[in-house]
Amino acid sequence: xxxxxxxxxxxxxxxxxxxxxDIELLACLTPLYDVERFGIVNTGNPKHADIFxxxxxxxxxxxxxxxxxxxxxxxxxVVVAIGACALSGGIFRDAYNxxxxxDQVIPVDVYVPGCAARPESIIDGIVRSLDILEQxxxxxxxxxxxxxx
Amino acid sequence: xxxxxxxLAFAFILVGPLLGALLAGVDRRLxxxxxxxxxxxxxxxxxxVLKLFEKDTLVVTQLQTLYLWGxxxxxxxxxxxxxxxxxxxxxxxxxxxxxxxxxxxAYATNSPYSNIGSSxxxxxxxxxxxxxxMVPLGFFxxxxxxxxxxxIAGSPWQVLQLLGILVGFLFVLTxxxxxxxxxLSSSHHGxxxxxxxxxxxxxGSDLAIVEIGHxxxxxxxxxxxxxxxxxxxxxxxxPISFVLFFAEVLxxxxxxxxxxxxxxxxxxxxxxxxxxxxLLLLPVxx
Numbered sequence: 001x002x003x004x005x006x007x008x009x010x011x012x013x014x015x016x017x018x019x020x021x022d023i024e025l026l027a028c029l030t031p032l033y034d035v036e037r038f039g040i041v042n043t044g045n046p047k048h049a050d051i052f053x054x055x056x057x058x059x060x061x062x063x064x065x066x067x068x069x070x071x072x073x074x075x076x077x078v079v080v081a082i083g084a085c086a087l088s089g090g091i092f093r094d095a096y097n098x099x100x101x102x103d104q105v106i107p108v109d110v111y112v113p114g115c116a117a118r119p120e121s122i123i124d125g126i127v128r129s130l131d132i133l134e135q136x137x138x139x140x141x142x143x144x145x146x147x148x149x
Numbered sequence: 150x151x152x153x154x155x156x157l158a159f160a161f162i163l164v165g166p167l168l169g170a171l172l173a174g175v176d177r178r179l180x181x182x183x184x185x186x187x188x189x190x191x192x193x194x195x196x197x198v199l200k201l202f203e204k205d206t207l208v209v210t211q212l213q214t215l216y217l218w219g220x221x222x223x224x225x226x227x228x229x230x231x232x233x234x235x236x237x238x239x240x241x242x243x244x245x246x247x248x249x250x251x252x253x254x255a256y257a258t259n260s261p262y263s264n265i266g267s268s269x270x271x272x273x274x275x276x277x278x279x280x281x282x283m284v285p286l287g288f289f290x291x292x293x294x295x296x297x298x299x300x301i302a303g304s305p306w307q308v309l310q311l312l313g314i315l316v317g318f319l320f321v322l323t324x325x326x327x328x329x330x331x332x333l334s335s336s337h338h339g340x341x342x343x344x345x346x347x348x349x350x351x352x353g354s355d356l357a358i359v360e361i362g363h364x365x366x367x368x369x370x371x372x373x374x375x376x377x378x379x380x381x382x383x384x385x386x387x388p389i390s391f392v393l394f395f396a397e398v399l400x401x402x403x404x405x406x407x408x409x410x411x412x413x414x415x416x417x418x419x420x421x422x423x424x425x426x427x428l429l430l431l432p433v434x435x
Contacts, residue, residue: 003200007193034186036177039193045344047207047352050200074205074352137203 002134004050004076007039008126011049011073015066015102017056020116021083025053027119035123046072051129052106053122057085057098063105070106076136078129081108082122084115091115154298158233161368165228169364170194172371176398183402194364198357206353209258213351216254217358223247224365231372234298237285244281244369248274251347251359258350266346270334272409276416277321283424284373287314290431301379308377310434313427315377319393320419324412325370328401331412370394 014022028035029042043049046069058066070079081102084090089100102108109132112125174191181188190196208214227243230236248270255267289295291310292303300307308315324331335346343349348359371394378386407415 002203003196004203006196007200031184031186034181034188036181036189037187039189039196043345045349047350048345048348048356050204072207074207076204140205141203 002137004133004137005130007041008050008130008133009041009043009048010051010053010126011043011046011069012053013055013062013066013069015054015056015058015062015086016098017083017085021055021086021114024116024119025055025082025122028122033119033123035126038127040126046070047074049073050077050133051126052077052079053082053126054079054102054108055082055086057089057092057095057100058102058105059097059099063099066102066105076133076140078109078133078136079106080110080112080125080129082112082114082125083117084113087111087113154232154234158229161228161232162225165225165368166361166364167195169367170198172367172394173364175395179395179398180402183399194360198360201352201357201360202354204353206355207350208355209260209350212257213254214355214358216250216257217351217355217362219250220247220254221358221362221365223250224362224369228365228369228372231297231369234296234301236295237288237297237300237376238295240297240369241281241285244366245274245278247362247366251362254351255347255349260350262344262349263347263351266334266343266349269343269409270347272413273324273331273334276331276413277324280317280321280416280420280424281325283314283420283428284318287311287424287428287431288376290428297376300376303380305380307380310431311377311427313423313430317419317423317427318373318377319396320423321416322370322374323397323400324416326367326397328397330400330404330407331416332401333406333409333412 012022012025027033052070052073054066056062079102081087085092086102089095089098092098093100099105110125110129112121114121171191173194174189177193178188178191223243224247227240227247230240230243252267252270255263255270285295288300288303288307288311291307292299294300327335333343335343335348348356351359371390374390374393375386378389
């Protein structure tokens, strides 16, 4: 049993989104949904985070930030893309300035659809990412042992 | 020195962090209830720290881990002296050294956020140290000894004689526990101006050491609070100190953060009005 599942700290970044998904994401922290029940804390700091929540269709400006934040997060980590834009670019897909999807920039583990994504589906996405996180933790532990040998 | 004093001191080293974690857990649950949320389990701080040990530790500089171990070591020493019933003044000095080590760790990591965080922490130390040093001084003037065991065996009226110092101590306790309105060195919640202040660049097991150090610190501060009521015996003194301790959560949830200059002014004003006045009046009262 990994304690990562009991205390996942999330980092939220809006990669050029319309802020619709961001508001729904923050709604998860409000008394109605209160994800802190599950130990989920919204840290503003990539070095403390376990789960990276990204919204929006990435463009050239936000690509650097997304890559930087992803690189700064210590392993094991997972990425959850939230909303239609983060999945495929959404209605901005054909715009000349967007990459269209977070997975064009960094590896994504869980996709949460919706425009805007509902708080319930965001929580579901985070819960699903926990299993992947636990698997990564096991893998990372094995790697550390191999380095020690 | 009685043998049970040693057992209490060793119990602090072993059980101290557990008690501190429970205090932090109750703190988080109370905070959640005040915001009409359900809140995390009471053991959540323990889960957090055990998780941090599973994470990778990003090392910015080798020094940071050394400084953090210094922080933890002197924190344990401060508590050990306190629970041994030994010199209160020495315990305070160890506590201060431990605080300095945390600042050094934050400075060593070189991130602008942690640099601002530790500058502010040093400023906060300037704000609360005069009041903190007045606590052992007040106890000395009342009981004639700096030893914790003598203070516990002191007169039941000492809390009334030291009422001003108690009020001043409760004021700086808010700073020491890093609660609003004085949480300017480490903004605990996401999306604030300092990210996480002093702990910005600390991750994995390094951050876990900081957390464990804070658990010890909570227990030490609770111990200091207990000292004021100690002559009444643990059955009366412990509930009072717990209530006062958790009153800080209410303060935390009802106040916005102050700037460092207002913090310094406010705490020195409190120190002057309550602490110094109390000290000057002591010969008259007793």
